[in-house]
Each structure stands twice: as C-alpha cells, then as structure tokens.
Amino acid sequence: MYRIRFHGRGGQGMKTASRILGTAFFIEGFEVQDAQRYGAERRGAPIFAYVRADRTAIHERGVIGRPDLVVVADDTLVPVSAAGVMQGIGPDTVLLIDSAESEKTWRERLNLQGPILVLPRLIPLEPSEMAYVGTECAAAAACLTGIISLASVRQAVQQELAYMKAGVVDRNVEIASGAFARMAAHSGIVQEGGTTSHHDRTVPSWVDLPADDIGESSPAIYGAATSVAVRTGLWRSMRPVVDTSRCNRCTWICGSFCPDSAIARGSEGYPQIDLDHCKGCMICVAQCPPHAIVAIPEAEAVAQEKEGAAS
Ligand code: SF4
Numbered sequence: 214m215y216r217i218r219f220h221g222r223g224g225q226g227m228k229t230a231s232r233i234l235g236t237a238f239f240i241e242g243f244e245v246q247d248a249q250r251y252g253a254e255r256r257g258a259p260i261f262a263y264v265r266a267d268r269t270a271i272h273e274r275g276v277i278g279r280p281d282l283v284v285v286a287d288d289t290l291v292p293v294s295a296a297g298v299m300q301g302i303g304p305d306t307v308l309l310i311d312s313a314e315s316e317k318t319w320r321e322r323l324n325l326q327g328p329i330l331v332l333p334r335l336i337p338l339e340p341s342e343m344a345y346v347g348t349e350c351a352a353a354a355a356c357l358t359g360i361i362s363l364a365s366v367r368q369a370v371q372q373e374l375a376y377m378k379a380g381v382v383d384r385n386v387e388i389a390s391g392a393f394a395r396m397a398a399h400s401g402i403v404q405e406g407g408t409t410s411h412h413d414r415t416v417p418s419w420v421d422l423p424a425d426d427i428g429e430s431s432p433a434i435y436g437a438a439t440s441v442a443v444r445t446g447l448w449r450s451m452r453p454v455v456d457t458s459r460c461n462r463c464t465w466i467c468g469s470f471c472p473d474s475a476i477a478r479g480s481e482g483y484p485q486i487d488l489d490h491c492k493g494c495m496i497c498v499a500q501c502p503p504h505a506i507v508a509i510p511e512a513e514a515v516a517q518e519k520e521g522a523a524s
Pocket residue numbers: 455459460461462463464465466467468483484500501502503504505506
C-alpha cells in the first residue's frame with residue numbers, strides 16, 4: 214500500500230492535491246482513499262491531506278502515521294512541531310519539500326537518514342495561482358511513485374478540475390506536466406509500504422485511562438482516539454496564560470470547561486496548559502471565577518518566551 218501525506222497552508226490546494234493524486238491512482242487501477250484534515254478554517258492555516266492506494270480493498274482508516282512519502286508545499290511548516298510534518302517519518306520515508314533551499318541544507322537541518330528531495334518551482338506562480346501548488350505537488354508525488362503515468366496525471370487534473378474554466382484547467386495541466394518532468398530523475402524512489410488488515414490488529418483486553426486522584430478533581434481525559442495526534446495548538450491566535458497570583462487552584466473549573474482536555478493539574482496544583490493542543494478558544498478565560506487566566510496575542514507570547522530564553 215502507498216501512504217502519502219501532503220502538508221501545506223489553507224489556500225494552497227492540499228485538498229486538490231490529494232484528490233488529483235487519488236484519482237490518478239484510481240485511473241491506474243488502484244483502490245484509493247483520500248481525505249483532508251483541516252485546522253482553523255482560514256487562509257494560511259496549516260492543513261494536511263492524505264492518500265492511501267492499494268491493489269486490494271483498504272481497511273486502514275484515519276490519519277497516516279507511517280507515511281511512505283511526505284510532500285510539503287510550504288517549507289515554513291517543517292519546524293513547526295504542531296503542524297506534524299515530521300510525524301512518523303522513518304528511514305524509508307521520502308520527504309519532498311517545495312523550497313528554495315537545497316536538499317543538502319534540509320538534510321543538515323533535519324538530520325534525517327531517508328531521501329530528501331526539493332521541488333524547485335520552475336513555473337513562476339502569480340499570487341492568484343497559489344491554489345495551483347496542490348496540482349504541482351500531486352503531479353510530483355505521482356512521478357515519485359513510478360507507477361503513475363503522466364497521461365493519468367493529466368487526465369486526473371482534467372477530471373478533478375472539470376468545474377473550472379478551460380483556461381484554468383489548461384494552466385493546471387501545464388503545471389502538473391512541468392512538476393512531473395522535474396521529478397523524472399527520481400521516478401520510483403517511493404517504496405510501497407506493507408499492507409495491513411483489521412485482522413492484524415490485536416484488540417486490547419484492558420485500556421488504562423489516565424486520571425488524577427479524586428481529591429484533586431482535575432480531569433485529565435487524554436484518552437486516545439486521534440485527538441492527541443492532531444496538534445490543534447497551531448490554530449491559536451490568542452494564548453491563555455495563568456496568573457498564579459490570582460489563581461486559587463480550584464483547577465476543575467478551567468480544566469472541566471476546556472473542550473480539548475488541554476488543562477491538567479500541574480505542579481503545586483496550578484493549572485498546566487498543554488500548548489500543543491490548546492486551540493485558543495478562550496473558554497477557560499471566560500469561565501475562571503477570579504479571572505486568573507488572561508488572553509494575550511500568540512505573537513506576543515512567543516516574543517516573551519524568546520526574551521526569557523535569551524536572558
Ligand atoms: S485558573 Fe481559574 S478556574 Fe483554573 S484553577 Fe485557577 S482559579 Fe480555578
């Protein structure tokens with residue numbers, strides 16, 4: 214089975230990328246699953262999409278944890294841990310980055326053993342063409358698998374974008390062809406991962422859910438599912454900060470109201486906010502009786518952190 218993830222920002226066409234690649238696989242005779250995972254519904258917010266393709270029925274579901282290929286449309290996402298670009302990358306995973314930096318630079322930065330490729334953007338895109346980046350990434354990914362022809366990619370682009378004006382479709386086909394050609398030297402570099410079946414899964418007879426002592430009454434319901442894997446911290450534009458001089462350490466109020474279970478009982482009984490998962494809804498700010506949680510702009514909080522680290 215091929216497992217491929219696309220990472221980019223809202224407006225870059227990551228959903229389109231997964232649709233085009235999925236359809237191209239389908240044209241080649243594969244069973245396909247493609248899905249998108251949105252963060253904040255706004256332009257520029259991180260988004261990822263994924264494609265599974267296999268010759269038999271696909272029983273896997275959910276986010277791809279062990280990808281064979283990761284395509285990054287915006288290289289500024291790589292160092293942002295909450296974007297999850299590096300999640301599950303193993304020695305056989307191919308990392309394709311749309312970047313002006315060289316492969317050597319990325320290898321030194323990331324210290325990865327597996328193949329790293331850069332997709333230089335040869336066709337200059339107008340700002341209004343940002344959505345075409347998805348087409349470019351899909352075509353490059355198709356080429357790297359070595360089992361999808363350019364004809365199938367072109368057909369997939371035409372099929373998926375059929376609702377657009379003819380000129381726009383033609384431009385996308387042109388961009389796809391260019392990206393496919395630029396990756397030709399690496400065709401087949403992506404190795405197909407093994408297939409898993411639901412029969413391979415062992416159902417645990419007992420599941421331990423973490424819980425605080427009852428006397429502390431602080432819920433810590435980090436129980437599984439996919440919520441832990443999806444780092445919603447990147448959605449945040451405002452950050453909740455606890456003012457310990459006002460906090461009376463009741464904890465259960467802010468912790469109970471947090472919709473993401475991002476508040477746990479920390480040291481000395483003060484609430485501890487998990488910034489990887491706090492999405493910045495500010496419900497805790499509104500609910501705290503003594504107004505001990507303040508909302509400050511995320512950029513300001515980051516600047517303060519840097520200042521603190523430097524001093
Ligand atoms: S921040 Fe507010 S709600 Fe949370 S523990 Fe402190 S006083 Fe209670």
